[in-house]
Amino acid sequence: MAKYECPCGYIYDPEEGDAESGIEAGTAFEDLPDGWVCPQCGAAKEDFWKA
Amino acid sequence: MSVTEIKENVFSVGAVDWNIRDFHGYSTEKGTTYNSYLIKDEKIALVDTVKKEFKDDLLFHLSELVDPEKIDYLIVNHVEMDHSGSLPEIMDIIKPEKLFCSKNGHKALLEHFHREDWPYEIVKTGDTIKLGKKTVTFLETPMLHWPDSMFTYIPEDKLLFSSDGFGQHIASTERYADELNDCDLMHQAAKYYSNILTVFSPNVKRLLAKVAEMGIEIDMIAPDHGVIWRGESCGEIISAYERWCNYISADKVLVIYDSMWHSTEKMAKVIGSELARGGLEVKMLNLKVNHRSDIMTDVLDAKALILGSSTLNNNMLPVMADFITYFKGLRPKNKVVAAFGSYGWSGEAVKHINQVMEAINLPLAHPGVRVRNVPRPEHFEECQELARAVVAAVKEMA
Ligand SMILES: [Fe+2]
Numbered sequence: 001m002a003k004y005e006c007p008c009g010y011i012y013d014p015e016e017g018d019a020e021s022g023i024e025a026g027t028a029f030e031d032l033p034d035g036w037v038c039p040q041c042g043a044a045k046e047d048f049w050k051a
Numbered sequence: 052m053s054v055t056e057i058k059e060n061v062f063s064v065g066a067v068d069w070n071i072r073d074f075h076g077y078s079t080e081k082g083t084t085y086n087s088y089l090i091k092d093e094k095i096a097l098v099d100t101v102k103k104e105f106k107d108d109l110l111f112h113l114s115e116l117v118d119p120e121k122i123d124y125l126i127v128n129h130v131e132m133d134h135s136g137s138l139p140e141i142m143d144i145i146k147p148e149k150l151f152c153s154k155n156g157h158k159a160l161l162e163h164f165h166r167e168d169w170p171y172e173i174v175k176t177g178d179t180i181k182l183g184k185k186t187v188t189f190l191e192t193p194m195l196h197w198p199d200s201m202f203t204y205i206p207e208d209k210l211l212f213s214s215d216g217f218g219q220h221i222a223s224t225e226r227y228a229d230e231l232n233d234c235d236l237m238h239q240a241a242k243y244y245s246n247i248l249t250v251f252s253p254n255v256k257r258l259l260a261k262v263a264e265m266g267i268e269i270d271m272i273a274p275d276h277g278v279i280w281r282g283e284s285c286g287e288i289i290s291a292y293e294r295w296c297n298y299i300s301a302d303k304v305l306v307i308y309d310s311m312w313h314s315t316e317k318m319a320k321v322i323g324s325e326l327a328r329g330g331l332e333v334k335m336l337n338l339k340v341n342h343r344s345d346i347m348t349d350v351l352d353a354k355a356l357i358l359g360s361s362t363l364n365n366n367m368l369p370v371m372a373d374f375i376t377y378f379k380g381l382r383p384k385n386k387v388v389a390a391f392g393s394y395g396w397s398g399e400a401v402k403h404i405n406q407v408m409e410a411i412n413l414p415l416a417h418p419g420v421r422v423r424n425v426p427r428p429e430h431f432e433e434c435q436e437l438a439r440a441v442v443a444a445v446k447e448m449a
């Protein structure tokens with residue numbers, strides 16, 4: 001599963017997920033809910049690119 | 052500001068801006084400072100620079116201590132223009148051997164100044180450079196409050212250069228928190244947190260945990276705005292940050308409103324009285340006379356916000372749109388909200404306010420009260436009901 005990078009430098013790693021936002025480890029970037037935003041800066045999913 | 056030796060061979064050399072009153076939309080009634088620090092050791096390092104217009108203040112202070120050309124290292128903790136605007140000129144004068152910055156700092160410097168030729172040296176958390184007797188260690192603090200942000204630490208002096216963290220917009224010749232006679236200090240620190248850092252509270256929380264985990268000993272925190280925290284005052288500001296990043300609040304409610312022909316204002320007053328009767332601390336904040344950044348300061352420790360706006364041409368009033376756009380961006384948590392307002396025909400303001408609050412996940416304590424034109428006694432009862440719903444919601448939060 002691919003990692004995705006935010007303009008602020010945060011990297012979403014599907015192997016880790018995002019516990020603070022209730023995202024379980026193993027969740028692919030594509031499967032993140034629409035309302036999910038970068039836990040570091042608040043940017044939306046569409047602002048991310050493949051790391 | 053004059054040159055002050057804050058630790059042996061570490062000097063405060065920045066500039067005071069007594070006159071600034073508007074800092075990109077944040078009202079700076081006390082002015083501010085752009086702090087910069089010089090470390091004199093076998094290698095000489097300058098930590099951060101100043102806003103463009105204050106370049107000469109910085110150079111004047113530097114020349115008291117050293118021939119500026121002798122400065123070996125420039126450390127850029129943060130690329131925002133208030134700390135880097137003078138960089139092109141300063142770089143030409145001091146010609147440092149190395150410019151230290153984070154990975155994101157490197158990107159941001161290129162995007163700001165378009166200078167591929169500067170001697171960038173990218174550092175990450177834990178990297179250390181030896182200056183002589185002293186060393187400096189870097190700590191990346193992304194989104195506190197920009198992607199490029201980092202802190203610099205001198206372990207030998209237990210001194211943390213915290214960039215915009217722990218700052219306050221206060222102009223003063225005094226350099227230390229404990230020297231200010233002005234009792235406004237914690238208010239200004241709160242205003243700074245609320246207007247700059249609230250949205251990054253989870254990051255502040257992570258940072259405080261990280262600092263504890265790294266076992267960094269701190270007895271001086273030198274931010275890039277305002278006064279320096281030393282000794283006991285370090286603990287004071289750190290515990291305030293702990294409160295703020297955990298959204299700890301008081302039984303305080305804000306009634307934030309604007310009115311066209313006093314109907315919404317009448318509703319606001321009735322709501323305010325009922326809230327007070329319910330035992331809450333109430334602040335009535337008319338948007339015409341309170342600056343958005345001062346209201347934001349009050350938001351920091353409030354448990355509830357009640358937003359009132361008349362409807363103007365199918366929309367909320369422009370000052371309310373201004374405030375809630377600003378408020379939404381700062382994403383405060385742990386608050387309940389409700390809306391009210393008078394209108395002439397269709398009355399969309401309450402609905403629009405509710406939609407914004409729902410979008411940022413703040414629960415509505417009441418669906419809202421709308422009154423066509425001037426309120427009658429039964430409308431005031433509805434306003435009181437709204438207030439009682441807010442009181443109940445606040446009591447539940449405690
Ligand atoms: Fe900044």
Ligand SMILES: [Fe+2]
Pocket residue numbers: 131133134215275276
């Ligand atoms: Fe700043």
